[in-house]
Amino acid sequence: MSGTSEGAFLVRSAHAILTGEAGEAARSSATDIRVAGGGITEMGRDLQARPGERVLDASDCVIYPGWVNTHHHLFQSLLKGVPSAINATLTPWLKAVPYAHRGGFDEDTMRLAARVGLVELLLSGSTTVGDHHYIYYPGMGFDPSAALFEEAARLGQRFMLLRGGATQTRDAEAGAPAHLRPESLDQMVGGVERDVGRWHQRGPRAMSRVAMAPTTVTISIRTEEAREIARAARRLGVPMHSHLSETVSYMEHCGSAFGCLPVEYAERVEWLGPDVWFAHLVHLSESERALLAQTGTGMAHCPQSNGRLGSGVAPAPDLARRGVPVSIGVDGAASNEAADMLSEVHQCWLLHRAHAGAASRPREGGGGEAGADAVTVEDIVHWGTAGGARVMGFEGVGTLAVGQAADFAVYDLDDPRYMGLHDLALGPVVSGGRPRLRWLMGAGRVLVEDDTVPGLDLHELRVQARAAVKRLAEKAVRP
Template identity: 35%
Template sequence: MAASATPDSASTQRIVIENCAIATVDADDTEYATGHVVVAGNTIESVGAGPAPTGLANVVRRIDGTGHLATPGLVNTHHHFYQWITRGLATDHNLFNWLVALYPTWARIDEPMVHAAAQGSLAMMARGGVTTASDHHYVFPRGAGDLVGAEVRAAAEVGVRFTLARGSMDRSEKDGGLPPDFAVETTEGALLGTEEAIDRYHDASFGSMVHIAAAPCSPFSISTELLREGAALARRKGVRMHTHGSETVEEEKFCHELFGMGPTDYFESTGWLGEDVWMAHCVHMNDSDIEAFARTGTGVAHCPSSNARLAAGIARVPDMLKAGVPVGLGVDGTASNESGELHTELRNALLINRLGAHRESALTARQALRLGTYGGARVLGRADEIGSLEVGKLADLVLWKLDGLGHSTIADPVTALVFGAAAPVTLSLVNGRPVVEGNHLTRVDEDTIARNARAEAQRLARTAAAG
C-alpha cells in the first residue's frame, strides 16, 4: 500500500514516476518490484507499489520508469574539489609523501581555479547520481580571492545540495607539520575565516541548499589550539564539525610522538568526538576507537578508492556498522581518486571490504547502497530531510537505467546497481528539480566545464613551476 501525504495546495506542481523498481532505503529497507513515486513541489508526496494514486492535480510530468530503479540521491560525505585540477600526479606515493609532493602546487590556487575545479567535481558527481555533496576545503593562500564563495557559486550552478566544510591549516613545516610555511593560515585567521563563512552562507532551515561546517584539516597540519577553538566556534554557531582521522599508520605514529596518544584519544581530548562530528577515512581504528565513535555518535566518511590509491589500508566498516557508528561514503579529492565519482564507490566499498577479515560477509549490496544514501545523510546531519524515499522528505532521487547492455541480465535491481557497471542516470532530481536528464547535466554545459577546468589546470601547473 502506498504511503502518501495530503498536499497543501491543489496547485502544487507534481512529477509522477511509475512502473519502476524502488529501493526506499527507509528503516525497514522497503522495496517495490514495480511502484511509483509522486513528487509535489520539492518533497515526496507518495511512494508505494503499483501505479500512482488517481486524481492527482497539476501533474506537469509523468515518467514511465520501466526498466529502471529509483533510489534516494547519493550523498558524498568527503571531497576536496580543488584537486580536480591536479589529477594524475604522484601516483605511486603514500599519503605523507603524496602531500609533501602536492602541497607546493596546491598553495598556488586562486578563485578562478577553485571555481573551475568545483564545477568539474560537482558536475562529475551529479552526472553519476550525487544529489548532496560535501567538500572539505582547507587551502587558503593569501590573496587568492573568495574561495568559499567560488565553491558555493559552483554548487548553485550545477544544482546540487552542498555542505562546505570550511577547512584550515595552521601547523606548517616550521612547527613540525607537513604543509610548507606559505600554505597555512594563522590560528586567528582560520577561526575568523570559518566564522565568516558560517555567517555568510550557512542556512539551517529545512530544505536548505547550503550548510557550512567547521573543519580543521588533520592532526599533522593543525594546532591543538585550532582544534579546541574550532570546536567551541562550531558549537556556539550550531554547525557540524569535520576533519581527517586515523587515515594512515604514519598518522598514528605522528600523534603518539607529538601528543603521547593515538588520534582518537587526541580528538576526544580536544572536544572532537560527538554526534555533530564526522571524520574522513578512519582506516586504522582499534576496538577502543570504534567503541568511542559508537558511544559518542561520531560519524565516518569511508573513502575506499582513495584509501586503496594511497595504500592506506582497509577501514573496518563492518565492525563500525555492527557497533552502531554512522558511516557514509566519500569520493575524497580527485588527486587520490581520479574518477571523481561516488556511484563507483558503492561497488568499491563492497569489494574492498570483502578483502578484509569478514570476507564475503563484510557487506551486502543493500548495505553498500545504504552507505551511499541514508548513511551519508546521517553523517551530514540531514537524515530527517534526505537519504531515503519517504513521504515528507525532500525530493532528491535518482532513476537509474538498468535495462541496457550493462545490467539487463542481472535480475535483482539493487545488485545490478552495486555489483554491475556504472549505471546511466535517466533522471536525477534535487529539491524536485532535474539536474540530470538522459545521463546529461541540465543546468551546465559539460564541455565548457571540461575546457575551463583544463585551462585552469594548465595555468596552475605553470604557476607552480615558476615558483
C-alpha cells in the same frame, strides 16, 4: 543551469525502489513517486496523474536516493593522475600534488575545478556534496567559500562547506610561500562565523550548510586551539569534521607528540560526539573503535582513496555493527582519479568482501570460506545516502519516503553490463560502470535528464579543464 523549475511530477512504473533505509525497510513496495513542492508527497503503485503533473516513465529503471557525498576536495578535480605521485603514499603524495600545485589556483581555476567535480558527482547520481576545502590563507584575494556555494547552486546540488584550514604547517610546508601559510586562530574561526551567517541553513531540506573542519585535527591546529575550535563550533551550532587515522603515520605522530592514540587525542581535545565525523579512520585499535561507538562519532569512509594511496582498508562494517554512523565520501580526485559515488560504492562493496575473505583461515573439517556477506548492497546504499545525511545534519534528506526531499536518481540499466541481472535493483552497485541517468531529481527539480545536465556544454568544460591542467603543470613547484 540549476535544472528545471520546481514543479509537480509523477514518476511511474519503476522496476524497483531502494529507500536508503536500513534492514527490511531498504526496499519499497512502491513503483511510483509523486513529487510536489520539492518533496515526496506520495509513494505507491498505479498512481494516477493529476492535472498539471509531468509524468516521467521509469519503466525498466531502478530508483535510488540521491547519493550524499560526505568528504571531497573539489579543487583537486584538476589534479588527477599526476605522474610524479601516482605510486606515492600519503606524505610524499601531499608534497608532490596538493602542495606543489595549489599556488596555481586562482578564483577562475578553483571554480572550474569545482564545476568539473560537481558535474562528475551529478552524473553519478549525487545530489548532496560535502566539500572539505582547506585553501585559506591571509591575503588570498578572493572568497573561495562563496565560489563553492555558487557553483553548487548553479547545478542545483545541496552543498555543505567543510571549512578547513590550518594555524600551523606540516614539516612538508616549512618555508612555504604565501599560498601555503597558515591562518591565525581568529582568522579561521572568524571565517567560519562569516560563512555560517551567509550560508548555513537549519531545519528540514536545507540546501546549504557549513561545518567547522580544520584540515587535520592532530596536525593542523595546536592542542589548546583544538578545544577552542570545538567550543566555537558548538556555540555556532554547526558540526565538526577533519581527517583522522588515514595512515599509520597518524598513530606514530600522536604517540610521539601526545603519548596517545589519535581517537584518544580527539577525546582529549573535545573532538568526539554525534556532531563530529572524521574522514578515513583506517587504522584503529579496539579501544578506539569502542570509543567512537560510545560517543556516536561518525565516519566518512573513502575506500578508493585509501586503496589508491596504499593507506589500508577502514573497518567500516565493524564500526557500523557497533553503531558508529557510517557514510561514504569520494575524497579528492587527486587521490582517487574517479571521484564519483557509483565507482566508490562499487569498490566499497567488493573491498570489504575481499578483505573479510582474506582474513579467513582453514578449519578442521573445512568451512573456512568466509567474507561474501561482509557487507550487502543495502548496507552500502544506506551508508551512501541516509548515513551521509545523518553525519552532515541534513534533515529530511537521504531516504525515499513521504515528506522527505525529492532527491533521487532514476537509473536506466540499458548497457550490456546490466543485461542478465536477476535483480535489477542491485545493478548500480554490483555491476560497476555508470548506468545512464534517465533522470536525477534534486529538491523537486530535474537536474539531469537523459544523461545530460541541462544548460551544460560538456565539450567546452572538457576543453577548459585540459587547458587548466596544462597551466597548473607549468606552475607546479617541484618537490
